Amino acid sequence: MSLLCALLAATQLTVFAASSLREAFLELARRFEAEHAGVAVSFNFAGSQELRTQIEHGARADLLASADERHLRALAEAGLAEAPRSFARNEPVIVVPSGNPAVIHTLRELSRAQRIVVGAPEVPIGAYTLRIFEAAAARYGHGFRSAVEARIASRELNVRQVLAKVRLGEADAAIVYRTDALAAQEAVETISIPADLNVVADYPIAALRGAPQPALARAFIELVLSPAGRALLARYGFQ
């Protein structure tokens, strides 16, 4: 009951953030709440596109941290968000279940997997995956692309669902962000994608126009961009 009262009395800062930011932003929020007494940060973690749609349809939020520049730029152009600032970079990697049942060590060996799970092309991780496959096909030949496509069992709508399939052992390989691979700890093994074939995701953040708590939104963004915030993000695998 006292907890409920505290929650009701607290000023709410509502943060919309890409699924891949979950762990890092939860920790940032704890720090933010410690620095701002009486403020409670509440989150909506989802695919960046889903968050954008929610905002376009009137969801009340103070700020958005997206895994894709496109969505926040579109919101800014529509007058729904302030100018986005880039705060982190995240690199796609291959993850396999621990023990690596399909014995994959490089991107080129990806088609050894019986079952590959990737993101749908409509969500950022899926769009990056497509670009990686295109670059890889240019180098390894079109046989690589078709062999990999034939093994794709599902195109998931957010990166954490992609990761979950590998954690459960349902997929032999998947492409997620390095931060997701780190979050899964011992459940997965990580294989880097050659830098010249890889696409690095730029994460922008911006306060939303009409934010119920504009001052707090700016303070949260300052924390994210501060050296302490960047160090914290780096611990979760962001660059």
Place this chain on the structure above:
Amino acid sequence: MSSRSWSAVQHSATVLLVSFLVLPVAALALTLSWSDLLAGARHPLLLPALRLSLTTSTTSLTLVVVLGSLVAWWVARRRGRLSRFVESVTQLPAVIPPAVAGVGLLLAFGRRGLLGSFLAREGLSLAFSTPAVVLAETFVSAPFFIQAAIAAFRRVDENLLTVARTLGASPFRSFLRVALPLSAPALVGGAAMSWARSLGEFGATLLFAGNLTGRTQTLPLAVYTAMESDLRAAQALALIMVAVAFAMLLVLRRVTREADDA
């Protein structure tokens, strides 16, 4: 309450609830232009999803009707703790959230699942395949048909069955020729509910079968996927799906009425 105010209460409740139920469906149609709808009809996700939805939902409906009728008959003709227990168990999926059902199916039939790990050793893998879609739909839709069938079978007059038996009909024959025809309207109604539930299945399918165009991406998943890039396209797909479901509902209504009249 006077009879006049009693009917006023009924009328206002009807207007309130019916408009609430109709408004979202109407909004889908009214906020979409013809060109958007045409674009939706040509959307690359539509045809594979429509085909998949129709084949998987009719397959799961067949499974549910054939197996469910037998289970319902067994439950309806017995009065014991066991049959009551079986009845409750068959209703369980109706109260589980579909997403939870999907996780359960994955933990049961997935590669490392309770049963799935044995199947995997035999080289059989169910998750993330079209059969997984059918399993998910069967799981969530079975309770609706079974419930209707049990209720219908319980209403079958025991005397009629006894007469059939004394006339020399086997238990199977009396089930087939007496119980089934008598219960037909209720069975069709239950089947319609089951089928609608299958067609609309989303959560369990997404988690257990994944999202792959042509193989596991049913209409609701196609709507959700399209929404990731284009709300208008998603809306057009949704509207087409509503039209398909509504057409099926009308057909089933007619079948039920004819069976009722017969």
